[in-house]
Amino acid sequence: MADQTRYTETMRRLRWPLILTWAGMLSERVARAFWPLWTLLLLCAAGLMLGLGQILSTDVLWALAALSGLAALVLLARGLWRLRIPRREEAFRRLDGTLKGQPLQTLRDDQVMGQNDAGSAALWAAHRDRMARQAASARAVEPDLKLSTRDVFGLRYVALMLLLAGLLFGSIWRLGDIGGALPGSAQAAVGPSWEGWMEPPLHTGLPTVYLGDIDGEVLHAPQGALVTLRFYGPEGRLELAETVSGRVGELPSASAPAQDFTIRQAGQLAVEGPGGREWRVALIPDRAPSVSIEGPGEADVEGLFSMPFSARDDYGVAAGKALISLDLAAIDRRYGLALEPEPRAPLEIVLPMPLTGSRADFTAALVEDFSQHPWANLPVTVSLTVEDALGQSGRSEGYDMLLDARRFFDPLAATLIEMRRDLLWNRENAQRVTQVLRAVRWYGEGLFPNETIAMRLDRLIGKIETIQRFRPLSDDQVARVTQALWDMAIEIEEGDLADARDRMERARQRLEEAMRNGASDQEIARLMQELRDATQDYMRQLAQQQAREQGQQQGQQQGQQDMENAMRMTQDDIQRMMDRIQELMEEGRMAEAQQALEELQQMLENMQMTEGQGGEGQQSPGEQAMEGLGETLRNQQELSDESFRDLQDQFNPNGRSGERNQGEPGEGQEQGQQQQGGQGQQQGEEPGQQQGQGGQPGQGGDQGSADAEGLAERQRALRDELERQRGNLPGAGTEAGRAAREALEEADRAMRGAEDALREGDLAEAIDEQSRAMDALREGMRNLGDAMAQQDREMAGQQGEAEGDNPGQRNDPLGRNAGTNGALGNEREMLSDEEVRRRAQDLLDEIRRRSGENARTAEERDYLRRLLDRF
Template sequence: MAATPGHDPRLATLRWPLMLTRSGMVAETLLRAFWPLASVVMLALATLMLGLHELLVVELVWAGAVVTFLSGLVALIWGLRHLHWPSREQAIMRLDETLPGRPINALLDDQAIGSEDAASAALWQAHKIRMTARAAEARAPSPNLKIAASDPFALRYVALLAMVIAVLFGSIWRIGTVRDMTPGAGIAMTGPTWEGWLQPPRYTGLPTRYLNDVEGDALRLPQGSIVTLRFYGQAGALTLAETVSGRVEDLPSAADAQQEFVIAQAGELSIKGNGGRSWQVDVIGDLPPQIAVSGQPEIEPDGTMSLPYAAEDDYGVVGGEVRIALDLLALNRRHGLVIDPDPRADIVLDLPLPLTGDRRAFNDFLIEDFSQHPWANLPVVYTFSAQDGAEQTSFAAGFGAPLLARRFFDPLAAAVVEQRRDLLWSRANAPRVAQILRALSHHPEDQFRNPSAYLRMRMILRRLESYVAAGFTQERQDEIATALWDLALLLEDGDVGDALERLRRAQERLSQAMKDGASDQEIAELMQELRDATQDYMRQLQREAEANGEMMDPGDMPDDMMQLSQDDLQAMMDRIQELMEQGRMAEAEQALQELQEMMENMRMTNAQPGEGGSEGQQAMEGLADTLREQQGLSDQAFRDLQEQFNPGARSGESEGNQGRNGGLGQGQSHEGGQGGQSQQGQQGDGPEGQDEATGEGGGSGGSQTQGDSLAERQQALRQELQRQQNGLPLGGSEDGAAARQSLEDAGRAMEGAEQALNQGDLAEAIDRQAEAMERLREGMRSLGEAMAEQQQGQSSNQTGRNSASQGNRTDPLGRDTPEGRDGIGDDGSKIGEGSAYRRAWDLLEEIRRRADDRERSDGERGYLQRLLDRF
């Protein structure tokens, strides 16, 4: 039978596991018995550490203390009744339960029978040895501290949370203030006391001051500051007297324990009684904000207007607005602005404020894009207003200036934008706008560079005329205005495929900008556009000359032919920009015209005129022919679409009707030569084989037949491009890959044009053909650059004739490179050719620079000016 455990030596190895097990059981018993008492104690301490008793009247505090004491007493009694101290035997049983086979109980047992039998005794001894080894592996089990069954509402966690908050945000020293709430205790020790705080308005950004620490008897406080006072001690021992709040009604008692009021005026503030003080209060008034326009509006290159302004306030500006109203008195009422405008609300914008930094005094900009507003570039009045934290609002004087917005320098785009403005000015202008748009589209060949732009204008015109007939509502007005704006952007910024046409367009826009008095930013943007267009034109000129085998040998050039280098062109454009910046627009326009003539008369030169038949040049020539063929198809499709809008026109009779081969009135079906024969062969010889573009003899089916003919030609051209693409020497360079991708895109665009022609959708076909031409140009450009890289990558041991060719190489404008002419320059050349022209230009620029230098003497500047006048 089992022996009494006591301090049995058989359990010596289990001393620590048994001690830990019993400790865990004690913890379980204490927690289950005294968790209500611990919760009451934690709640009481948290309340005192947070100072909640200071916010309540004494009676409530003592009532709460009594309730807390009684709750704690009840919890203590309940805990003592439920307290059951664990014994050593219970600890042994708890530990033994964690082991398999109950080895501890086995160690405490004795052999009941067979002790005299040696075999039985040996077996019992082996069993005890095995149980001893198993008991040595005992580990104290974790105590079970879960008491959710006893506390289903988790009140212990509420008390614990309150205690944690008190430790973090409270103070243990506040517990001692309870003794001051004993009746008569505080008065007996310290007598009556007071505390005070001065809190300025939040918008001032000033800190709160502790009134007890203020030295002296004078206070300077911002208007609107809040004064808070607390009186401690016997009621009536301290009283308040003040004349700063301006209160005349609903005055609280001067002896109230807590006083709070707002500083509204200067006066006196006194605390009367034992330990009281008095101050003379001076109020710091809040000044209203100030705001004004600080400069003239400026237009950015992207069409955004920037208007500077300055604002200040003693504590900082917190808001405001900008109101923009049309200035009818300053408006030149002509054309579409003669009639009275439709009612339109003023433009109201929030005042832009700096996101960071001090707002007491700052300079900022009103930046907005008004390009699509009906008042764009019309005179308006800007009225700025600012508001401070005290809700005081100040208004700046009205500032009259134009509502700057994007300007259009393409004449046709500018005309479209003007009609859009007139349409938005008043819906009564709709018939007049329709007439002007019809006049603009009367001779499209003289106005429109892009067929898509003409088609878009005709669509807008038809829709506008239908709206005028049916009733021109505001929704339709906005719809037409949006369409006109998109058309103007297409006319102004639309992609022009030909490099020379882009160059001419950039020059025309720059010239128009000089005449219109454009801003410096606009001039700089247009000047950069001219530089880019010039670069593109030179690259295209070189590629076309190499592809067509038209490169000239410098030795064969006439003596009087001027050669220009890249530096010469750059210097000329720099001079044009400098003249514009100096305000000498007439001279700048003359120099711009000279530059245009030089660019159009340029010829490309090459020291190896016989290399035009190389594989790469033949490929370039084939792509150039494909491009011309595609241009011819696009021209004929555009002519057919134009004749649909003008059914009375006759094929070949429209002035300026240019077909693929470039002759006036000589479209593919207008020519009497080879083109006409080819067309007749496609159409047949009968009465229905007349020129189907005229619509004569074919009835309603003529147009469809012509469309089928164009589709077949488009298909043949696409197949020809595919054949050329398969034989191109593209190589593996990046430019070669770009050329391959561009030509594939061109093929897909041709396929889209073919489908549109089969469906009779000429407008869609023209768009796809324009895309195909653009992709072809990109492919030719990339192919040319890939060929140039291949030529540069040739090894020096394989030069031979190529080395001599590179020695005599010329640049894209016909000038010798520094390695040209066997390394010998043309310093002995005459003025107007070679590097002598460059030196003369540099010398003239230096004379102009020195003549404009104000720091030089009048005599020297006069001499330089006479040189300029003479030469």
């Protein structure tokens, strides 16, 4: 009796697990029996929601419906035939099978043997107690609903995916369309239906309009809007009537279920038939864009041309271009421009468009560098054209102006650029170009900064003349010649500020030595003029360098004007002091002239300090890199000059290099040409190919080889030094820093080529490679300067604080030491009145220069201007 009670109590606790297990078994058998049926039903529902009822004809639709209904009945009967309702005993066995030792069946069993044995009875009771505890932990068995063994093709998942697609992209209300095909149905009484959308062009940014929501009679539509209409129901009951598309020719049927057209004009739009609607379409016109030039283009010191313009459109400008043509009537047709110009297509430059913001009304600037174009600094006519997204265009009126480009102030550089322009104007000017260049070469003593450029010009003249004797210059030859002229002009114009400073210092030392030694008046006058020329050259290059830096770093016209004014005042002071020195020497007051010359030296030293931004304190890595590259450039220049002198020695073995450098500039040229003419040198033949032909046998052979080997070793040392400097180059990660590294890599390759040419004894090739190396070095220094300027702009806010550090350890421009507690003092004797006046002038110049630097804060510049107004 106790055993039966324990079993009943256990089964009462396991009632819900047993019921849930039975329900799971029932769901398994229902799914296995009816999965084909609900798969078919899902497929039918998905097809209706996706619009299958509107695509198929009524007959085909009802045929498919009949087949689907018959298949559903067959699958239902099949499912009912296979369905077996699970019995309670089956659920009992499944639940008991999930437990260890089948405890439910044990509780149901009775003891057969040993019932009268107390030990056996106790053992049986303990066993049942253990089974009862284990049965108490029973949980409902989860059903196995996997149908992969029966649905091997996954048809149920396909049906489910199509149903989801119908819910997302179709409409659940289309499920009722199947009843609309029944004769006499309610849907048939309602009549046909339609849908329509108006989609404005993408560039307008307007939203799509559902025509069914437009209750008014007027429909405002932008030009180019796309109208889409769909007619549902029996074909022919609804028709389209419209006069807005302007379509002609063969048109689709007005009762076609699908209608698509674009609105081109105002008119009427109607859906005629039961439930139709009519609108009067008011067209929103898309006006053509417009563009205008806001002012003449101007170029900065580096030749970067900038021309402002403004453009407008109701929805936004899509693209634009500038058309630049030569204004031949406005050109002064003299000299090299007297011939008719070679035909050139007008320049087409893409106009910059704003990357962010609205393009409906904006102002921008066309920025290009036309310095190397044949029309640079010539009158041109500029017209701008812009387009919108519909292809409509607007054009500005022709604007006459100069195609402003880089200006060259050095006379020799300006001459080379003018000859380059004449050759690009018409290649028949080649003879005139060579004549002018030969005249410059013959009478241009002192114009050439170094012998290498003079030799390059000689070779270029000879090359042009040789080609002209046989045929006109080809396009490729014109391009190479004009590029060579441009490179030489850039090298001459930019020059080397350090070389100019060295020439000025040497001229001052020679003048001072002549005054001490009591040289003749003619000698002193000559040396004084030499100092004047060297100083003017230094001042000019210093002004141009500062103008370039000012234009690159700030781009402000007012700051550049202040800098030029300050430089002009400093140059005037130097010229007045030189006039005073010459006056004292003419009067025989050599002691006073010597003292004035020392004062000039001090002023020049102060200028060098200003050039170097104070010249005190620890140099930054960028400044150290610039200084090292400048030293490498000077050494390369000296090595190139020595190579040139050795090459001259090969053509004139009996002459002396020093005498030739002091002689007439055309002497070596004539001698070299005579030798070249005697050998019948043709185009492209290098002078280095005639080594040893003009001298006596056995003269200069071993010595020349030794000299070439020594030059090669020096070239290798320079290349090693450049390699070291490249490893410590700042500005990594910036565009200018990468450009600097690429330029220095090009310089390294050119140095390697020069070294190989020197070892082979080909001095002409070595000089060409050395020239390429110097050009690449200058380009690398310019790019490095841009990288440093960018870093300075990023740190402009810290500049004022950096200048105020350690006030007790810096002297002011008057030579006084600012004390630690604000007191002014000096450990040296006070300066003389003349020194005070000079230092005061230097201070004023420095204040004026700093007041024009827009990189400084507005408060600091305002303070500096107040100082200028006061003093």
